[in-house]
Amino acid sequence: MLDLVKDVIEEGKANSVSVPQKDFDPTAVRIAVIGTGGAGCNSVSRITKQGIKSATTIAINTDAKHLRITEAHKKHVLGYKITKGLGAGGDPSVARKAAEADLDKLRTLIGENEIVFILAGMGGGTGTGSAPILARIAKEQGAIVVGVVTFPFNIERVRVKKAREGLNDFLKEADTVIVIDNNRLLGYAPNLPLNKALELADEVAARAVRGIADTIVFPSLMNVDYADVQSVMKNGGLAMISIGEANGPDCVKNVVENTMKHPLLDVDYEGAKGALIHIESGQKLTLGEAIEIGEGISSGFDEGASVKMGARINNEFMGGVRVTAIVTGVKSLSIFGQASGNVAAQGMVASASSTLQEGMVDEFL
Numbered sequence: 001m002l003d004l005v006k007d008v009i010e011e012g013k014a015n016s017v018s019v020p021q022k023d024f025d026p027t028a029v030r031i032a033v034i035g036t037g038g039a040g041c042n043s044v045s046r047i048t049k050q051g052i053k054s055a056t057t058i059a060i061n062t063d064a065k066h067l068r069i070t071e072a073h074k075k076h077v078l079g080y081k082i083t084k085g086l087g088a089g090g091d092p093s094v095a096r097k098a099a100e101a102d103l104d105k106l107r108t109l110i111g112e113n114e115i116v117f118i119l120a121g122m123g124g125g126t127g128t129g130s131a132p133i134l135a136r137i138a139k140e141q142g143a144i145v146v147g148v149v150t151f152p153f154n155i156e157r158v159r160v161k162k163a164r165e166g167l168n169d170f171l172k173e174a175d176t177v178i179v180i181d182n183n184r185l186l187g188y189a190p191n192l193p194l195n196k197a198l199e200l201a202d203e204v205a206a207r208a209v210r211g212i213a214d215t216i217v218f219p220s221l222m223n224v225d226y227a228d229v230q231s232v233m234k235n236g237g238l239a240m241i242s243i244g245e246a247n248g249p250d251c252v253k254n255v256v257e258n259t260m261k262h263p264l265l266d267v268d269y270e271g272a273k274g275a276l277i278h279i280e281s282g283q284k285l286t287l288g289e290a291i292e293i294g295e296g297i298s299s300g301f302d303e304g305a306s307v308k309m310g311a312r313i314n315n316e317f318m319g320g321v322r323v324t325a326i327v328t329g330v331k332s333l334s335i336f337g338q339a340s341g342n343v344a345a346q347g348m349v350a351s352a353s354s355t356l357q358e359g360m361v362d363e364f365l
Contacts, residue, residue, distance in 0.1 A: 046206050058074045094125060122166050282314070284318075
């Protein structure tokens with residue numbers, strides 16, 4: 001299995017690469033990936049270093065020093081007149097004021113897009129406070145807005161409270177928000193060094209973003225276009241993104257299991273209303289196997305669920321297969337607690353899932 005943990009460890013051994021120039025195609029679907037705050041900028045930096053060609057990356061931060069070491073196609077110091085580039089001090093209200101002060105600049109920076117991803121860490125200052133405003137701007141300019149956020153460890157009590165409040169605000173503005181719960185991440189990789197564990201969260205976010213963007217932009221044998229993605233993601237209710245990988249003779253069976261297991265947020269698939277499933281594999285994958293994968297992932301969905309599936313050849317997976325699944329209409333209460341809590345927020349939370357093979361962590365320590 002092409003393991004996330006292995007990817008993170010191996011990347012840490014390599015030298016940093018320069019940011020590649022992104023070719024602009026005016027006929028392509030316009031996709032922007034925005035990272036705001038420290039965690040969001042770290043994720044965007046990772047995506048940019050990986051050479052994403054299907055989207056433009058934008059880094060936004062109140063901390064000018066951190067922004068200098070962030071790699072992105074575009075950068076912006078948020079609310080410089082208010083923060084002087086020294087950060088928000090962990091206060092979301094400062095970040096909100098900084099974003100409100102820069103509305104015109106942010107409109108120009110973000111521009112018009114079909115899809116905008118907003119990456120942030122909930123519970124801090126800049127990401128928590130600015131993400132909802134960035135989402136509102138992007139939607140006003142015609143984009144579907146997909147948030148990808150991390151949620152703090154339960155022991156971080158003050159941050160958890162701020163994260164819930166910030167996530168509530170974000171959900172009111174974005175179409176869908178993918179939540180990566182650090183508590184779940186800890187459960188899958190408890191022996192991973194702290195810096196590598198945080199990089200693992202960045203990699204999950206990066207794969208979620210690339211999975212959607214690449215699905216739309218790059219040619220596929222079984223095509224999934226922007227309209228398909230729009231029908232799944234726009235006001236899709238509770239939604240999740242899951243990424244599964246497998247290889248070997250039982251890769252079809254295993255990739256279905258890996259895609260549906262190990263979520264980074266508690267999710268109930270039963271009664272799901274729709275899904276977009278994209279498959280990447282080598283030359284040997286048959287149409288029957290592709291259909292089998294789609295049927296396996298969608299077997300527990302509502303009978304009237306709209307399932308859209310695409311597949312393309314990727315030489316990276318000559319001996320295996322990767323599946324990216326966007327599933328709408330699932331249920332999750334783990335972030336907001338009991339069902340009597342904020343129902344509106346619960347109805348739009350999404351989860352990201354990754355496949356972390358048991359016992360693989362120690363091998364790379």
